[in-house]
Amino acid sequence: MKxxxxxLLAALMVFSLAACGGTGDKDTMSESPLPAPQLTVDxxxxxxxxxxxxxxxxxxxxxxxxFLDAADExxxxxxxxxxxxxxxxxxxxxxxxxxxxxxxxxxxxxIVFANSFGHEDFMIQxxxxxxxxxxxxxxxxKAHTEGLDNYHNAFASIYEGRYLxxxxxxxxxxxMIAAGKITAEQAKMGYVGAFTYAEVISGYTSFYLGAxxxxxxxxxxxxxxxxxxxAIEEQNAAEALIxxxxxLISQHADSMGAPGACEAAGVPNVSYNGSTYEACPExxxxxxxxxxxxxxxxxxxxxxxGAAIDADWCGGINExxxxxxxxxxxxxxxxxxxxxxTAIEGLKNGSVKVFNTANFTKDGAAVTTYMADVDTDAAFxxxxxxxxxxxxxxSKYRSAPYFDLRIDGITLLNEKF
Amino acid sequence: xxxxxxxxxxxxxxxxxxxxxxxxWYNRLLVRGIAILAALLVAGVLITLLTGKNPIQVYGSMVSxxxxxxxxxxNMLQGLAMLLxxxxxxxxxxxxxxxxxxxEGQVLISGLACVATMMFLGDKMPTVVLLLVMTAASVLAxxxxxxLPAVFKAYWNTxxxxxxxxxxxxxxxxxxYFLKVFVKDGSGVLTxxxxxxLPVLGNQAYxxxxxxxxxxxxxxxxxxxxxxxxxxxxxxxxxENTARYIGINVKKVIIRTLLVSGxxxxxxxxxxxxxxxxxxxxxxxxxxxxxxxxxxxxxxxNPLYMVLTSFLVIFLEKGAQQVSxxxxxxxxxxxxxxGIILLFIIGCEFFLQYRxxxxxxxxxxx
Numbered sequence: 001m002k003x004x005x006x007x008l009l010a011a012l013m014v015f016s017l018a019a020c021g022g023t024g025d026k027d028t029m030s031e032s033p034l035p036a037p038q039l040t041v042d043x044x045x046x047x048x049x050x051x052x053x054x055x056x057x058x059x060x061x062x063x064x065x066x067f068l069d070a071a072d073e074x075x076x077x078x079x080x081x082x083x084x085x086x087x088x089x090x091x092x093x094x095x096x097x098x099x100x101x102x103x104x105x106x107x108x109x110x111i112v113f114a115n116s117f118g119h120e121d122f123m124i125q126x127x128x129x130x131x132x133x134x135x136x137x138x139x140x141x142k143a144h145t146e147g148l149d150n151y152h153n154a155f156a157s158i159y160e161g162r163y164l165x166x167x168x169x170x171x172x173x174x175x176m177i178a179a180g181k182i183t184a185e186q187a188k189m190g191y192v193g194a195f196t197y198a199e200v201i202s203g204y205t206s207f208y209l210g211a212x213x214x215x216x217x218x219x220x221x222x223x224x225x226x227x228x229x230x231a232i233e234e235q236n237a238a239e240a241l242i243x244x245x246x247x248l249i250s251q252h253a254d255s256m257g258a259p260g261a262c263e264a265a266g267v268p269n270v271s272y273n274g275s276t277y278e279a280c281p282e283x284x285x286x287x288x289x290x291x292x293x294x295x296x297x298x299x300x301x302x303x304x305x306g307a308a309i310d311a312d313w314c315g316g317i318n319e320x321x322x323x324x325x326x327x328x329x330x331x332x333x334x335x336x337x338x339x340x341x342t343a344i345e346g347l348k349n350g351s352v353k354v355f356n357t358a359n360f361t362k363d364g365a366a367v368t369t370y371m372a373d374v375d376t377d378a379a380f381x382x383x384x385x386x387x388x389x390x391x392x393x394x395s396k397y398r399s400a401p402y403f404d405l406r407i408d409g410i411t412l413l414n415e416k417f
Numbered sequence: 418x419x420x421x422x423x424x425x426x427x428x429x430x431x432x433x434x435x436x437x438x439x440x441x442w443y444n445r446l447l448v449r450g451i452a453i454l455a456a457l458l459v460a461g462v463l464i465t466l467l468t469g470k471n472p473i474q475v476y477g478s479m480v481s482x483x484x485x486x487x488x489x490x491x492n493m494l495q496g497l498a499m500l501l502x503x504x505x506x507x508x509x510x511x512x513x514x515x516x517x518x519x520x521e522g523q524v525l526i527s528g529l530a531c532v533a534t535m536m537f538l539g540d541k542m543p544t545v546v547l548l549l550v551m552t553a554a555s556v557l558a559x560x561x562x563x564x565l566p567a568v569f570k571a572y573w574n575t576x577x578x579x580x581x582x583x584x585x586x587x588x589x590x591x592x593x594y595f596l597k598v599f600v601k602d603g604s605g606v607l608t609x610x611x612x613x614x615l616p617v618l619g620n621q622a623y624x625x626x627x628x629x630x631x632x633x634x635x636x637x638x639x640x641x642x643x644x645x646x647x648x649x650x651x652x653x654x655x656x657e658n659t660a661r662y663i664g665i666n667v668k669k670v671i672i673r674t675l676l677v678s679g680x681x682x683x684x685x686x687x688x689x690x691x692x693x694x695x696x697x698x699x700x701x702x703x704x705x706x707x708x709x710x711x712x713x714x715x716x717x718x719n720p721l722y723m724v725l726t727s728f729l730v731i732f733l734e735k736g737a738q739q740v741s742x743x744x745x746x747x748x749x750x751x752x753x754x755x756g757i758i759l760l761f762i763i764g765c766e767f768f769l770q771y772r773x774x775x776x777x778x779x780x781x782x783x
Contacts, residue, residue, distance in 0.1 A: 058741075058748055088742050093606050094701065095694045099492055106486050118606035121696075125609070380601065417601060 028330030029277055033340045034164065036291045037320040039077040043301050050084050051300060052104030054097060056116035058089035061229070062254050062273050067115045067138070070292035077293070078300060093118030101126035105133050110303055113296070114138070127151040134309055136299050138292070139199075141376050141400045143311040154295050154313040155399035156321035159206035160347050161288030163354045164324060165270045166210020167343055168286045168336045169248050172268050173215045175333035182247050184217040190241025191222045192234050192251035192258045196415040198373075200224075202394060202401035203252045206354050207270070208410055213359065214339065219409050221246060226416035231255035240413075242267050259284065268331055275325040285332045286340075287325045294320045312399040317347055355392035360407045367392070372402045432771050445769055452765030456758040463753065468746050475740055475754075482739020483732050493735055495623035498630040499689060501727040503702075503709040505630075505637045505720055506681030509674045510563075511710070512641065512718045513654045515570065517675070519581025520682055521706025522588035523562040525699075527686025529592050530558035532607070532697045535690075536599065539613035547613060551691050559683025560676050562588065567675030571668040585706070592699050609695035615688070626688045633681070638720040640677075650674055682706075715763070733758060 053071050057064045068087070075085050086107060091100045097119045104112050105126070113136045114123050120140040127135040127148050136152045137143070143153035173187040189211060193200045204222055211218045223241055225233040234257030238249050242265050250270040251258040256279060262269035263280035271280075271287035294315050302309045315321025327336050346352030357367050371382035374397045384397050394403050406412065440448075461472030483493050503520050510517040534554045538547060566580035600607050618624040641647040649670050653660045657667050685705075690697050712730055716722035737751030 060747075086742065087745060088738075090738075090741075090748055092698075092700060092703075094696070094698055095609075099488075102488060103486070106488055121606060121608050417597065 028281070028328055029275075029326040030329050030337050032324050032326045033337050034161070034317065034322065034324040034344055036073075036293065036323045039074065039293055039297045039320075041078050041297065041301075043305050045078060045080065045084075045300065045304050048108070049080075049300070049304060050086070050107070050109045051080070051111045051113065051296075052086045052101075052107070052109035053088065054091045054100050054104070054112065054114040054119065055087065055089045056091060056093065056119070063228070064089070064115065066273060066289060067292055071296060073293040074296035074300065078297065080300075091119070093122075095122065097122035098125050101135065102129070105130045110134065111136060111299055113299070124148070124151055134299065134303060136295075136309065138295075139400055141398060144398050145375050149308075152299075152309045152311055152313065153399050154315075155395060155401070156290040156292075156295075156319075157314055157316040157395050158288065158290050158322055159202050159354050159394055159401065159403070160317055161290075161322040161324060162203050162207040162272075163210035163213075163347075164340050164343055165250070165272075165286050165288045166207040166212075167214055167339055168327060168332055169207070169250065169268075169270050170211035170214035170218060171333040171336050171339060172248055172285060172331075173211065173218055176247055177215075186245065186247065187215055187218045188244075188246050189218060189220045190238065190244070190246030190249045191220055192237045192241070192249065192253055193222050193224045194228045194253045194416075195226060196224055196412070196417055198404040199401045200252050201406070202403035204250075205360075205403060205405070205407060205410065207250055208407075209354060209359055210343075212409065213343075219411070221411045221413055223413045224416035225253060227253070229254045231257040231260075234258045235261045238262060239265070271325075277325070277328055281328070281330065283331055284328045286327045286336070289323060289325075290315075291321055291323045314395040314399040317344060353391040355394055355403060357387060357390055357392065360409070362405055362407050364408065367405065367407075370405060372397075372404070374398050374402050427776050430773050430775050433774050435770060435772050440769065448765055448769055449762070452761045453758070456761035459761070460754045460757045463757070464750070468744070468750060470744055470746070475744065478740050478743040479732070479736025482736045482742075485739075489735070491621065491623050493731055494627050495693065496731040496735065497724075497727050498623070498627045499685065499693075500705050500708060500712060500731060501723055502626075502630045502633060502685040502688065503682065503705045504712040504716075504723050504727060505633055506678050506685060507706075507709050508637065508678075508713045508718050508720065508723070509641065509647075509650055510678045511713055513650045513671065513674050515567070515671060515675065516578040517563070517566070517581050517678060518578055518707065518710065519562065519566065519584045520678075520709055521702050521704065522581070522585035523559045523679055523682035524686045524689065524702045524706055525585075525592055525697075526562045526588040527555040527559040527683040528690035528697050528701055529588070529595060529686075530554040531687050531690040532610075533595070535610050535613040535695070539610060548615065548691075551613075551615075552687055555687035555691070556680050556683035559681070559686060560679035563675045563679025563682060564672060567672045571671045589699050592697060592701075596698065606698065607696045611695045613691075614695045615692040623693065626692050629684070629688065633684070634720050634724065637681075641718070641720070646670075646673070711759075715766070729762070 055064045055067055059065045059068050086104060086109060088100045091097050093116055097114060101112050101123060111134045115138045117139045120137055120142055123135050123137045124142065124146055127150050131150055134150050136154060138154050140153040143151050169189060176182050177184050177187060191204045193204055208220045221241060221244060223237040225237055227233060234251065234253050234255050238258040238261035241249055248268045249258055249262050252272055254273055259269050259271055259276040259280045262283045267283060268285055269280060269283045270285050273289050275287050277284045295313060299309055343352055367387060369385060370387045370392065372384050372386040373380050373382050374384040386393055392403055394401060464470055464472045464475050484490055503524060507517055507520045531551050531554060534551045538550060562584055566577050566584065569575040569580060570577045596605055596607060615625055649665050652665060653667055653670050660667050689701055694701060708730060712723055712726045715726040733755040737755055741748045741751050
């Protein structure tokens with residue numbers, strides 16, 4: 001009897017808890033100001049067409065899931081049959097990548113795509129051996145210097161997405177200043193980066209410039225972890241930045257380490273590569289990511305219509321390659337969605353340029369000329385003038401980012417190569 | 418007399434070691450065959466329950482992943498050769514009951530020596546000399562990595578399992594460190610240098626590796642079975658005291674055997690880096706150093722059986738990859754299948770060594 005009573009009591013408590021959870025939850029996410037568009041398929045796919053994808057990990061990694069989701073979306077939109085798509089996951093950045101690519105060619109693939117930076121040398125090896133097959137590689141840097149007709153690089157102007165996310169961050173800082181929580185001088189952001197090279201530098205600088213466009217007094221500190229995925233290091237870095245009085249945190253690393261640390265400390269967070277709203281409903285503001293579906297649609301269209309694929313393809317806002325999640329209106333400042341939408345229009349019509357040289361200085365002086373290292377070589381020779389028409393022209397001379405200036409207002413706490 | 422015995426408690430079943438030679442060879446084969454069939458059956462049921470796929474198709478996909486095209490067969494043979502090479506390398510030490518779990522590091526450090534030679538001396542000497550230097554550097558590096566724990570074991574009786582394990586970490590971190598020094602573009606991938614690689618036979622990238630490992634298999638078989646040194650290894654493994662009693666210098670045997678073991682790991686590193694990959698990463702050896710222990714043990718340290726056990730492991734590995742590609746199911750499912758099959762095979766070895774005896778009926782006893 002006692003046991004039954006205890007059980008009933010316990011059940012009652014569980015139910016009342018569940019009831020509380022149900023009523024307390026309120027979705028504060030807005031519609032995305034920059035959603036992934038529907039793919040336009042204005043071409044016929046040949047019956048014998050086949051595409052093969054090579055992924056470094058599987059859907060358990062957020063980086064690879066982003067590619068796998070895009071591949072599935074393209075398959076569905078274009079109407080490819082199951083036997084026209086082969087996906088190889090967990091392919092390491094070594095000889096295995098070449099073997100995977102060659103095996104895909106054996107199975108009749110007309111296009112082979114690989115998704116990780118380190119796959120590049122092995123994709124080039126396969127491209128040399130199979131000139132009749134197109135090899136496309138995301139995030140690589142060598143297509144424009146290899147001189148192969150069938151090897152191509154792709155990236156997206158994700159710096160535009162980060163700039164938009166930066167605007168949300170700047171507005172949040174303005175709100176904190178207006179509420180008297182911090183002074184204008186204390187408007188300092190923290191950024192958790194992976195490695196100290198162009199892709200990350202371009203990313204955090206565009207984020208900073210976005211914030212600065214609405215909050216002129218903002219400064220930023222950057223802490224590198226030396227890894228693309230290390231939850232503990234990223235959490236430590238975020239906690240260190242919070243301890244240094246950073247009022248807002250963003251990151252270019254894939255784990256939940258930094259967003260989790262922000263949620264625990266109640267510090268607003270601008271995320272990357274997908275929403276962390278579910279886990280961090282109090283502090284998540286907005287997140288940008290690259291949408292690869294338009295690129296897949298593009299290369300499949302090229303092959304089926306007999307057009308050549310660009311050696312370097314960099315999708316932007318217009319192509320639908322750069323997308324944002326919804327804005328968490330529970331954490332973001334008022335008017336964030338409207339401000340982002342205005343900036344999107346500016347980016348689209350060219351009136352807003354992320355790396356406008358009027359908006360930043362280096363060592364106290366305006367930047368009028370800069371030789372960037374665009375062509376890959378062991379010595380990192382600066383080979384290409386990248387400043388023209390009043391802006392640093394990112395992703396113009398190759399798809400992967402090459403902006404690596406250290407501009408005023410951003411302090412690097414460490415460096416990791 | 419009989420009365421008191423029946424009163425003594427006897428368990429329902431107990432396990433008894435089989436007499437040597439109590440099972441004929443075809444009985445042994447039968448038991449193993451049944452084990453594999455049972456494993457396929459259990460894994461098949463599990464596949465159907467968890468994924469709803471047809472298990473026959475899943476097994477068909479495994480076979481096609483291993484034998485589906487000439488390239489896949491070459492890849493399988495290469496995988497088999499490299500795993501077999503490392504398995505052969507660990508065998509002499511294990512036969513001596515020297516628990517060397519450092520093959521991973523020994524192969525990796527030889528690969529590092531090989532890649533460094535290719536990088537810094539590749540354009541400075543004629544090909545033949547370069548190949549000799551590459552070989553010497555790799556083999557020497559493997560020997561050093563293996564003999565250090567052996568010397569400490571022989572003279573100060575340190576724990577070789579911990580020592581060799583730690584040496585793995587040192588090797589991995591050294592490779593990570595030198596990759597940071599060699600490569601600066603953030604990918605951490607050292608561009609392959611096929612121009613300085615081992616010669617390619619008959620236009621088949623993996624043929625040389627396969628032939629060399631086949632030769633090594635025969636050599637190790639002869640060495641362990643017919644040479645005096647092989648006999649000494651067996652005696653030290655059975656009992657160090659016996660070895661000492663009949664005048665074997667145990668210290669010398671330990672050190673000499675680990676030098677041989679390390680040299681073979683060095684060869685594996687040379688073939689992996691100089692012969693196949695032409696570059697290195699921290700995952701170049703990819704766990705072969707540990708899998709090799711299982712391969713060697715399953716084959717009861719017989720180099721000829723090791724060809725079969727390596728094939729089994731490689732078949733499961735390549736087959737599982739194909740399954741996850743064909744059916745787009747998570748690689749975890751393939752790992753589960755591999756685990757079930759290995760469990761049954763190792764389990765059946767137990768029943769070949771021991772038999773289960775049921776408690777006898779009281780009436781019978783009386």
